[in-house]
Each structure stands twice: as structure tokens, then as C-alpha cells.
Amino acid sequence: MTDAYxxxxxxxxxxxxxxxxxxxxxTTGYRECDGKIIPVLSGANAxxxxxxxxxxxxxxxxxxxxxxxxxxIPICKMRDISARLLKALMYKPDxxxxxxxxxxxxxxxVTEAKIQRLAGNCKGSISNILLPVRxxxxxxxxxxxxxKYIYWLYGSIVLTGCKPAWVYRLSVRxxxxxxxxRERKKLCR
Numbered sequence: 001m002t003d004a005y006x007x008x009x010x011x012x013x014x015x016x017x018x019x020x021x022x023x024x025x026x027t028t029g030y031r032e033c034d035g036k037i038i039p040v041l042s043g044a045n046a047x048x049x050x051x052x053x054x055x056x057x058x059x060x061x062x063x064x065x066x067x068x069x070x071x072x073i074p075i076c077k078m079r080d081i082s083a084r085l086l087k088a089l090m091y092k093p094d095x096x097x098x099x100x101x102x103x104x105x106x107x108x109x110v111t112e113a114k115i116q117r118l119a120g121n122c123k124g125s126i127s128n129i130l131l132p133v134r135x136x137x138x139x140x141x142x143x144x145x146x147x148k149y150i151y152w153l154y155g156s157i158v159l160t161g162c163k164p165a166w167v168y169r170l171s172v173r174x175x176x177x178x179x180x181x182r183e184r185k186k187l188c189r
Contacts, residue, residue, distance in 0.1 A: 009176035010091035014151040018104040018118060023052035026107070045105060091154050091169065098158035106151050119155030122146035126160045129153055131171040144175075 025042035032038075066073045073081065089097060102119030125146040127133055134144040149156045153172045162168040 008180060009173045010087050010154075012090045012152050012154065014106060014108070014118060015090055015101060015104075015155070018101070018106060019055065021048075021052075023049040047103070048105065051100070051104065090152075091173075093155055093158055095158055098155040102149075102152060102155040102159055108151070116151075117149060119152040120149040120159055122149050122156050122160045126156065126162055126168070129157075129168060129172055129175070131174055134171070134175055 023044060025044050027039040028042050029040040030037050031040055066078065089101075093101065098119060102117055104118040105115045106118040107113070107115045125148075128137060128144055128146050137144050146153075146156065149159075154169060157165055157168045157172075
């Protein structure tokens with residue numbers, strides 16, 4: 001039995017994808033060259049390259065510290081600590097984290113026809129993510145998302161300055177929980 005269900009409502013796969021993406025540009029297609037199929041890459045984004053270097057140095061530095069100081073952080077606790085740190089970053093980022101990570105250019109389209117920031121200030125449309133508003137809008141067939149920056153809602157909550165932020169985070173988390181229950185129910189039929 002997996003414990004993934006504990007993390008999914010607060011996990012942002014779009015943000016995680018940015019952590020794992022290569023800075024050389026997205027693969028936009030493939031072509032044949034000398035009898036081999038090779039990827040066609042979009043141009044590198046200088047800002048992304050810089051962010052990737054900082055991110056890599058931070059991850060390597062933390063890993064090195066953890067390995068050298070095994071008495072401080074026991075190996076048996078590494079998975080739990082890593083999961084809690086990742087959840088804290090994704091679910092409750094501070095303003096600086098939201099600004100830096102929210103600036104990642106992101107596209108959910110393989111052609112990269114539309115690229116925008118991962119998170120940003122959604123202004124008044126952020127109220128669309130409140131649970132009661134989402135339920136009403138869903139019943140009326142309206143969008144349940146803010147007008148823009150829907151790729152990392154927890155970051156957008158911080159950047160929009162929502163007060164109280166916990167209400168907005170709770171609404172997103174519970175909506176995800178309900179969505180997962182609905183998906184699980186479909187699989188059980």
C-alpha cells in the first residue's frame with residue numbers, strides 16, 4: 001500500500017516538472033540525422049539556466065551535508081524529512097519562494113504555443129478557487145480557476161496576497177481531495 005494519498009492534495013506536479021526540467025529548452029519534436037532520431041529543442045532560456053544552476057547547487061549542497069552529517073539526519077528519516085520539506089515548499093511557500101519559483105516559464109502545451117509564469121498575481125479572479133465558489137461555478141459550467149497563473153495555485157495564493165491564505169490553501173487542498181475521491185470511485189466501478 002502506498003502513502004502517496006497523503007501528499008497528492010498538496011503536491012504540484014507542474015512545479016515538480018520545473019524542478020526536473022533540463023535548462024536547454026523543451027523538446028518540440030524529433031528529426032532524423034545520420035540514421036538516428038534526435039530531439040528538436042527550443043532555444044535555451046538564460047533565466048532558466050541560471051535558476052537550474054542555483055537549484056542544482058542547493059540540492060547537491062544539502063545532499064552532501066546530509067551524507068556527511070549522518071548523525072544529524074539519520075538515513076531512515078531522510079524520506080520523511082524530504083517529503084515534509086517538499087510539501088512545505090509546494091503548499092506553503094513564503095513570498096520569496098513564490099516569486100522565484102513562480103517566475104519559471106511554463107507551458108502545458110508540447111508546442112509551447114503559450115508560455116506563462118508558473119504562478120503570479122491573479123487579482124480578483126483568485127476567489128474562483130474558494131471551495132464554495134468552485135462548487136457553484138462548476139454547477140453553472142463556468143471556469144473554476146483564476147483567469148491566469150493556474151499552474152501552481154499555492155504560489156499564486158501567496159503572490160496575490162490572499163487573506164487569510166490558509167482559507168485559500170484549504171480550499172485548493174480539499175478540492176483536490178474531492179477530485180481524487182471521485183477518481184478512485186470511478187476506478188472501483
